[in-house]
Amino acid sequence: MPDRWRLYRWWGHDGDSRNFDEPDEVVELAGATEELITMGGLTLSRSTQSVGWRWSEHFEDLVGGELCQARHMGYALSGILGVKLEDGTVCEIGPGELYDIPPGHDGYTVGDEPFVSIEWSGMRTWVGRSVGSRVGEVELAGEDVRGVTVHEAARIMAAAGADQVFASEAVRVLCRGGDLTFEDAGEHELKGVPGTWQLFRAETT
Numbered sequence: 001m002p003d004r005w006r007l008y009r010w011w012g013h014d015g016d017s018r019n020f021d022e023p024d025e026v027v028e029l030a031g032a033t034e035e036l037i038t039m040g041g042l043t044l045s046r047s048t049q050s051v052g053w054r055w056s057e058h059f060e061d062l063v064g065g066e067l068c069q070a071r072h073m074g075y076a077l078s079g080i081l082g083v084k085l086e087d088g089t090v091c092e093i094g095p096g097e098l099y100d101i102p103p104g105h106d107g108y109t110v111g112d113e114p115f116v117s118i119e120w121s122g123m124r125t126w127v128g129r130s131v132g133s134r135v136g137e138v139e140l141a142g143e144d145v146r147g148v149t150v151h152e153a154a155r156i157m158a159a160a161g162a163d164q165v166f167a168s169e170a171v172r173v174l175c176r177g178g179d180l181t182f183e184d185a186g187e188h189e190l191k192g193v194p195g196t197w198q199l200f201r202a203e204t205t
Contacts, residue, residue, distance in 0.1 A: 020046040025170040027152075028194050030058040036170055042120060043170070047074070049081065049115045054108035072101040074119035080110040081117070093117075155190035156199060165202040172200045 016039055023035040023046070031053040035046040055068050067086060081093045086104035093099045099117075101107070109115045152168075160166040172182045182200035189196055 025168060032058070038170065045119045046077075047115075047117050047119050049079075049107070049109050051109055051112055051114055053115075054106065056106045056108075067104050067106055069103045071103050071121055072099070072119060073121035074099055074117045077116040077118065079113040079115035081115040082108045082110045084108075152190065152193055155193055156197070159185075159188045159190065159199060160201075166199045167202050169198050169200070 018037050020035050025036045027034040031050045033048040076097045084090050084106045156166050180202050185199040185201045187196045
């Protein structure tokens, strides 16, 4: 038995093993792809920014604000990410490097190779709507929230019928063990969001 399983059981856990080739959810938006897996209460993302991607060009209109206001922590797998901070500082992050990028920055791929990383901060903040539920990154603006996730949650809300609560795959996974059950609501095209989304109808037990 591998040592990692012994360690899990020594602490009284069953242990688990996952692969990003089978994520809980895949989000493709404006030149970026997020493959999301939740384990042990922590959500990880394999993030891919395509060649030529830049936050200020591809995400600014969707998220709002002049700079990304999320703190990103992760590990670079391949490619190079350029980062320009609010104070004008510029740095590049390459394969094998851990990074902690503070709020207030612009990010962009460098060269002719996509930037791929594993992130454990910057991609997950709860967002809820009365009939549409989505998990992802948001930006706080006073007492309001905005961002790509808010837009997606609104589109999920619009897909639900009267007296229905729809949720994304990630929300369904995160609610395991609770008082909610989820029925498959089929695939939906969400206005302004690329691709099709598998949605689930939430019901109380």
